[in-house]
Amino acid sequence: MEPVLSVENLSVRFPGRAGDITVVDDLSFSLEAGRSLVIAGESGSGKSMACQTLLGIAPGSARVTATRIGWRGRDLQKLSQEDWRGVRGAEIAMIFQDPTAALNPLITVEHQIVDAVRAHRRCSRDEARARAVEVLGMAGFPDAAQRMKSYPSELSGGLRQRVAIALALANAPSLIIADEATTNLDVSIQAQIVKLLRELQKKLGMALIFVTHDLGLAAEIGDDLLVMYAGHAVEYGPARGVLADPCHPYTRGLLRSAPTLKSSRDNPLVPIPGQPPQPGSIGGGAPFRSRCPVSVAGVCETARPGWSEAGPGHLVACHRFAQDGRRGLP
Amino acid sequence: MGSFIIRRVAQSLIIVVLIAVTVFLVLRLSAGDPARIRAPVFARPDVIEQYRRDFGIDRPLIEQLGSFFLNALRGDLGQSFRFQAPVTDLILQALPKTLMLAGVSLALSLAVAIVLGSLAALRPRSFWGWLSSAVAAFGQSAPVFWTGAVLVLVFAVGLRWLPSGGYNGLSSLVLPAIAVTLSILPTQLRVLRASMQAVLKEDYIRTARAFGLRERRITFVYALKNACLPLLTVIGVDIGYLLGGVIVAEVVFAFPGIGELALVALNARDYPLIQGITIVTASFFVIVNLLIDLLYTRVDPRIRLERS
Numbered sequence: 341m342e343p344v345l346s347v348e349n350l351s352v353r354f355p356g357r358a359g360d361i362t363v364v365d366d367l368s369f370s371l372e373a374g375r376s377l378v379i380a381g382e383s384g385s386g387k388s389m390a391c392q393t394l395l396g397i398a399p400g401s402a403r404v405t406a407t408r409i410g411w412r413g414r415d416l417q418k419l420s421q422e423d424w425r426g427v428r429g430a431e432i433a434m435i436f437q438d439p440t441a442a443l444n445p446l447i448t449v450e451h452q453i454v455d456a457v458r459a460h461r462r463c464s465r466d467e468a469r470a471r472a473v474e475v476l477g478m479a480g481f482p483d484a485a486q487r488m489k490s491y492p493s494e495l496s497g498g499l500r501q502r503v504a505i506a507l508a509l510a511n512a513p514s515l516i517i518a519d520e521a522t523t524n525l526d527v528s529i530q531a532q533i534v535k536l537l538r539e540l541q542k543k544l545g546m547a548l549i550f551v552t553h554d555l556g557l558a559a560e561i562g563d564d565l566l567v568m569y570a571g572h573a574v575e576y577g578p579a580r581g582v583l584a585d586p587c588h589p590y591t592r593g594l595l596r597s598a599p600t601l602k603s604s605r606d607n608p609l610v611p612i613p614g615q616p617p618q619p620g621s622i623g624g625g626a627p628f629r630s631r632c633p634v635s636v637a638g639v640c641e642t643a644r645p646g647w648s649e650a651g652p653g654h655l656v657a658c659h660r661f662a663q664d665g666r667r668g669l670p
Numbered sequence: 671m672g673s674f675i676i677r678r679v680a681q682s683l684i685i686v687v688l689i690a691v692t693v694f695l696v697l698r699l700s701a702g703d704p705a706r707i708r709a710p711v712f713a714r715p716d717v718i719e720q721y722r723r724d725f726g727i728d729r730p731l732i733e734q735l736g737s738f739f740l741n742a743l744r745g746d747l748g749q750s751f752r753f754q755a756p757v758t759d760l761i762l763q764a765l766p767k768t769l770m771l772a773g774v775s776l777a778l779s780l781a782v783a784i785v786l787g788s789l790a791a792l793r794p795r796s797f798w799g800w801l802s803s804a805v806a807a808f809g810q811s812a813p814v815f816w817t818g819a820v821l822v823l824v825f826a827v828g829l830r831w832l833p834s835g836g837y838n839g840l841s842s843l844v845l846p847a848i849a850v851t852l853s854i855l856p857t858q859l860r861v862l863r864a865s866m867q868a869v870l871k872e873d874y875i876r877t878a879r880a881f882g883l884r885e886r887r888i889t890f891v892y893a894l895k896n897a898c899l900p901l902l903t904v905i906g907v908d909i910g911y912l913l914g915g916v917i918v919a920e921v922v923f924a925f926p927g928i929g930e931l932a933l934v935a936l937n938a939r940d941y942p943l944i945q946g947i948t949i950v951t952a953s954f955f956v957i958v959n960l961l962i963d964l965l966y967t968r969v970d971p972r973i974r975l976e977r978s
Contacts, residue, residue: 395880397876397879397880425882425884426882427882428879428880428881428882429880429881429882429883430882433880433881434877434880436873436876436877436880438873441872441873441874442873442874442876442877443874443877444874444877444878444892444895444896445874445896445970445971445972446895446896446969446970446971447891447892447895455878455881455883455887456881456882456883459881459882459883459884459887460882491971491972493971493972494971507877507881510881
C-alpha cells in the first residue's frame with residue numbers, strides 16, 4: 341500500500357556558536373493510512389522536533405532539510421504559506437504534550453474548537469458549534485454542550501487533554517500526531533486516553549503517530565515502532581517484532597530499565613549508564629557508542645551504522661549487530 | 671464573586687472617606703486662617719471674627735468635619751471664595767471637559783500602544799520596532815508642558831491648523847490630547863510590547879498555529895487577549911499620571927477643565943475649592959482602579975475562579 345506519509349532523510353539543525361547543532365539527523369520513516377507509529381526515545385532524542393517539522397511549526401531558528409517529506413502525493417517542504425495553513429489542523433493535527441499550556445487560558449473551549457473548525461471550513465458559527473459538541477463527545481468529554489462554555493482553567497487535567505483531542509479531531513484529519521499526549525496525566529487516566537486514541541484511530545481510519553518515552557505503551561498503541569536516540573533512528577519495525585526481539589543495545593537497555601510486573605528484588609531494573617550526549621557532540625560515529633556495553637572498537641567511533649535487517653521489516657542500526665548478529669548483544 | 675464585588679466597593683468607599691478626611695485636615699493645618707485670607711488686609715478683629723463665624727471655623731474641628739461630611743453627602747462641598755459660587759457647581763462645569771480630555775488621551779494612547787506594540791513585538795527588527803522604541807524614548811523624556819508648547823508653536827502659531835488654547839469644540843481637544851497621550855504612551859507601549867513578545871512564545875500560540883488559524887487572528891485575538899492583562903494593571907497606575915498630565919496640559923492650553931480651575935483656586939488660596947477638587951479627583955482615581963479590578967475578573971477567568 342502507498343504510504344500517506346513518507347519522511348526521507350529529515351534533518352533538523354539549530355545554528356549554535358560553534359557551528360550547527362543537529363537535533364534530528366537523517367531520519368526516514370513512512371506511515372500507511374490507518375496505521376499507527378510509535379516514536380519512542382528519551383527527552384532530547386529529537387522526537388518532538390521531528391513531529392513539529394511535519395506541521396511546519398518548528399521554531400523559527402530551526403533549519404529543516406529533507407530529501408522529501410511526502411504527504412498524500414505532495415512534498416510538504418514545497419508548500420506555500422497558505423497551503424501549509426490548509427494542511428495544519430485539517431489534514432494533519434497535533435495533540436500537544438501539556439494541555440494546560442497548549443490551550444489558550446482566556447478563550448473558552450467552545451470558542452477554540454469553533455475557531456479551529458472555521459479556519460478550514462466555510463460554515464456558520466452554529467454549524468461549527470455543533471461540530472464542537474460532536475468531537476467533544478467523541479473525545480469522551482461529558483455534557484459537552486454545556487461544559488464547553490468553560491475556560492480551560494475550570495477543567496481537570498484529564499478533561500483538558502480530552503479537549504485537546506477534540507480539537508485535533510475537529511477537522512477529521514488523516515493523521516494525528518500525539519506528542520507525549522499522556523505524559524502529564526495520572527496513570528489511570530493515561531490508560532483511558534491511550535484506549536480512546538486507539539479506538540478513534542480505528543473507527544475513523546486515521547493514521548496516528550504516538551510520541552512517547554514509555555516503550556510499554558508502544559505495544560498497546562503502535563503497529564510500528566521507531567526508536568530514536570540522540571536525533572537518530574536506531575531501530576525501526578513492526579512494534580510486536582521489535583519488542584519481542586529488540587536488537588539495538590539501546591532498545592534492550594531501555595526495556596530492561598523500565599519497570600514491569602515481573603520486576604522484583606531478584607529481577608532488578610538495570611539503568612543505562614551515563615547520560616545522553618549533548619546535542620551536536622556525536623560527530624560521525626554510532627550515536628549510542630559512549631554508553632554502549634558492546635561497542636565495536638575502532639568502528640563505532642568513526643562510522644555511522646547503516647540499517648541491518650533483523651526480521652521481516654525489522655531494521656536495526658548497530659555495528660555490533662551487523663558484525664555478530666544477536667550473539668553479540670548484551 | 672458577588673461578595674468580592676461588595677468587599678471591593680466597600681474598600682473603595684472607605685478609601686474615599688479617608689481621603690476626604692485627610693484633605694480636610696491637611697488644609698486646615700496648612701492653608702492658614704481662611705478668615706484672614708478673605709478679610710481685607712487691615713480688617714478689625716471683630717470683622718475677622720464675623721468671617722470666622724460665617725465659615726463656621728469658630729467651632730471645634732470635629733464639629734466642622736462632621737458638618738462638612740453631612741453637607742458633602744447632600745452634594746454641597748461649600749462655597750468658593752474666589753468665585754462666590756458653590757464648589758459643586760464649579761466642579762461639575764469643569765469636570766466633563768477634563769474627563770473628555772482624559773478619556774480621549776487614554777483611548778488614543780491605548781490604540782497606539784496596542785497596534786504599534788503588537789507590530790513591534792511581531793517584528794522587532796522592522797521599522798515598527800524602531801518606531802516603537804523611538805516613540806517610547808521620546809515620550810518618556812519630553813514633559814507635557816514642553817510638548818504642549820511645541821505643539822502650540824508648530825500647529826497653532828506656525829501652521830494655524832488648530833486653536834492654541836481655550837475651548838471651542840472638538841478641535842480644541844486635539845493638541846492637548848496629543849500632548850497628554852505622548853506622556854502616558856511610553857509605559858503602555860513598552861508593557862504591551864514586552865508582554866506580547868512573551869505571549870507569542872507561549873505553547874497556546876503554537877497550538878493555534880498548528881490548527882491552521884490565520885496569523886492575523888492568532889496575533890490580534892489569541893495573543894492580544896493575554897498580552898493585554900499587564901496593560902490593564904498599568905492603566906490603573908497610569909490614571910494618576912494621566913490626571914497629572916491632563917492638569918498640566920489644561921494649564922498650557924488654557925483648557926477650561928478641572929486642572930485650570932485648580933490652578934486658579936491655588937493662586938487665590940480658595941481652599942473650599944481646592945478641597946473639593948482634590949477629593950473629586952482622588953475619588954476618580956479610586957473609582958477607575960475599582961473598575962479595572964472588576965474588569966480583570968471579567969477578562970481573566972482564572973482570577974474569577976480564585977476569588978469566588
